Amino acid sequence: MGRRIGTGLWVMVIGCLLLSGCATQQQETFQHSYSTENGDHLAFLDVYDPLEPLNRRIYKFNTVVDNNILEPVVRGYKKVVPSFIRTGLSNFFSNIGEIPVMLNCLLQTKSEKSGEVLARFMVNTTAGIFGFWDPATNMGLIKYNEDFGQTLAVYGVPAGPYIVLPILGPSTLRDTTGKVMDNLTKTAFVELAAISSSADLTLSVVDGLTLRASLPFSYGDFDSPFEYDLVRALYIDTRNLLINDGAFVETHFKAREAVK
Numbered sequence: 001m002g003r004r005i006g007t008g009l010w011v012m013v014i015g016c017l018l019l020s021g022c023a024t025q026q027q028e029t030f031q032h033s034y035s036t037e038n039g040d041h042l043a044f045l046d047v048y049d050p051l052e053p054l055n056r057r058i059y060k061f062n063t064v065v066d067n068n069i070l071e072p073v074v075r076g077y078k079k080v081v082p083s084f085i086r087t088g089l090s091n092f093f094s095n096i097g098e099i100p101v102m103l104n105c106l107l108q109t110k111s112e113k114s115g116e117v118l119a120r121f122m123v124n125t126t127a128g129i130f131g132f133w134d135p136a137t138n139m140g141l142i143k144y145n146e147d148f149g150q151t152l153a154v155y156g157v158p159a160g161p162y163i164v165l166p167i168l169g170p171s172t173l174r175d176t177t178g179k180v181m182d183n184l185t186k187t188a189f190v191e192l193a194a195i196s197s198s199a200d201l202t203l204s205v206v207d208g209l210t211l212r213a214s215l216p217f218s219y220g221d222f223d224s225p226f227e228y229d230l231v232r233a234l235y236i237d238t239r240n241l242l243i244n245d246g247a248f249v250e251t252h253f254k255a256r257e258a259v260k
Helices: 002-033 052-080 082-098 100-109 111-126 148-154 173-190 197-214 229-244 250-259
Strands: 162-164 167-174
Touching: 052 082, 052 162, 052 197, 052 229, 082 100, 082 111, 082 197, 100 111, 100 148, 100 173, 148 173, 148 229, 162 173, 162 229, 167 173, 167 229
Parallel strands: none
Antiparallel strands: 162 167
16 A cells, blocks of 8 residues: 555655646636636637647547446346436445545644534445445435545645546546545445455446446537537536635626626
């Protein structure tokens, strides 16, 4: 585990160095992108995306994989596995996900929220039978979404360039670094729980299927040549809302207001 954590830390350090190096360029690009003085009413679609040619190719690759492999597998999964079992599995993995959420709440000094996350985890693990049921929601305990990418943002690390990851989809350099650290947290939990590698692989596959089955989006849904641009803008908007706990970020939404 030490080697894995050490590798993750190096990835985070390298990522932060790259992010800090591109911060100035990112700010200048945003200022230019969101300027509506020239009547550019599509400015809200602009995102710092210096890797756009490569990202578009990866997006096309993801489209082919999702439409021809993942979606047929998910349809078979939904056909074979009853809905109540799928819901239970989704609850189970969501409950495991509360652990990194709680850690990131603590790192962001959100003590009250971390307490609520801990309460959710305890209630669902006990009364919910290891998380297969979700009585915590009925008790009014809110499901939060906090990850290490958001934690880095809270500490002032800029998002860096937009990145499309193979299979995983939209991200930024900061969020990709966050995914690495969150995955290391999960790995540490698996090792502490003495879960075998084969069982971990099985759980990861089922978790991926459950997650994909719960997503309403399919590549091509927008039926638009601007789908890449729309998905990119929506991803950045969503991340900004999560980072700011639902508060709008002026730099991005001023451009949207200019369209109205």
